[in-house]
Amino acid sequence: MLRRFKPYFTYLRPVARILAGAILCGLVYGAATGLGLPLMQHYIFPRVFDPSFPPLPGWQILAVAMWLPIVFTLRGLAGYLNSYLIQIAGVRILEAIRLDYFRKLQVLPLAFLQRQTTGDIISRGLADTNQLQTTLTTLANDGMKQPATLLFAVASIVYVTARQEGVGLMLASLAIIPMCVFPIRYVGKRVVKRAYQMQTQMGSVTNSLSENLGAAKEVRAFGLEERQAAAFAGETSALIRVQIKVAKYAQALTPAIEILSAFGMAIVFVYAYRGHVKFEDFLTIITAVYISYDPIKKLGAINNELKRGEAALNRIEVVFNEPVTIRDPENPAKVGRVRGDVAFEGVTFAYKSEEPVLTGVSASIPSGTVCALVGPSGAGKTTFANLVPRFYDVDRGRVTIDGIDVRQMRLCDLRRNIALVSQDPVLFNDTVHNNLLLGRLDATPQEVVRAAQNAHADEFIRAFPQGYDTIVGERGARLSGGQKQRLAVARAFLRNAPILILDEATSALDSQSEQMIQDALRKLVVGKTVLIIAHRFSTIRDASLILVFDKGSIVAAGDHAQLYSGNRLYQTLYDRQRTETA
């Protein structure tokens, strides 16, 4: 069972000293409980109550009376320190796991993230790590105190009963301990399955919530409020059903062990009576037996908690164990600022292994070319562009920059050479200035303003009461579509990378905003290798190279004049585009 957690023991190293202190305190607690209380009855009580002992002088009575408070003070202090130290270790470990989880999310292939739901990833990072913390702290609280208590209580029983006639009494007193294993195992098995279901369902609930918030506008526009609420209620009630099942089994454990232990006491009683055990010895044994059942009960609960932790761990490991397939090569090529010759050589790529989205695609885009990618929806244009910064890796063939396979470059070297303006640019909930700075983190404020001016963004930014310090809202929610796009263009100006990938917005902006963006882009593309997924006929016409995509292949390449006269598909696409956007 604990082997399951073994790979994570490395997390213990930084908190090793805290844990050592905690273990020591746990031992002291166990000794105080398991030995201190039963032995008091064995040694002290007879001296006080048995008339055959000589009467005690006053100071000794005081010493006897102090036994109990001393034992309890020791027990209390050690117990407190044990719990406190382990809690500290627990939250530290959790923090480390959470950070590693987040770091892993940063480098995982996009394809993996697209297979998961956001809510589930969030739930794994918060709810499951939380469960893991609960497991760790429960383990912490009781994982040392209870076994130590049990050990010392058993020692008390053995010590007192060993001097009675026969081993029967000893065996009877200890018999119940192994028997308690059965209910613990029975319950544990059932809990682990339900716990996994519970955590998974927690992911569905989180996802229902996050998806709903992401679609706030659609919900209102389509009048889906009731439908969404009903769907959410469905998810939560499914969660509650498994939660109840977990409770049903987990809560059965304590009474089961208590009932078993009551039978145990009865057997001890019979044996003690038949063996003519002295009252104080009997009391000692019963106290020790009683004290040893409590840890068993708690160990059972720990077992349940471990099972839940295991379930949470299984879910977290889906992320931890996912291979990072897109990563730096062993011997990376030396790459500075590239010239920007981009080439595709017989590239085949599929999102899902059986259905290739690009088949045998070859293209050469020399440095300084503005290359437009055109073609019907779903033809593979975005996919093609995504292969250059290695958002995905090709299945066959290769993508090169200046003749070097992109897989031979370190990711940071490769991506430093690329600026990306996506269709629907994402901004962070931060100031305008900081959002622009993402283009190049070491840019000076002057450079930021310069980039904004180039992108025709400076004007509207200055019109905000807080100017460049305006907070843009989540994903840039407080800005208009055109403003967001201009910030994205400004970011690309700042990056000043030799390769530029533009996914032209499909949504039409008002003509003034549109013109400003077009004007900014014209300045931006100068001297760069540009891949532009073009939707506007003006962009297409001005491109020096046009690649026509259809069903995952490049069916024609050339400039506008060549293609318009020589390619039927291009002709229809272009004519349709012109009537739409003109």
Ligand SMILES: Nc1ncnc2c1ncn2[C@@H]1O[C@H](COP(=O)(O)OP(=O)(O)OP(=O)(O)O)[C@@H](O)[C@H]1O
């Ligand atoms: N993340 C993904 N996972 C699985 N399949 C995908 C994914 N992204 C795109 N596809 C599929 O790959 C094909 C090509 O998509 P792609 O986005 O490259 O088309 P496109 O030419 O950019 O189309 P559009 O002009 O509509 O943007 C489509 O059939 C699409 O369904």
Ligand SMILES: [Mg+2]
């Ligand atoms: Mg696309």
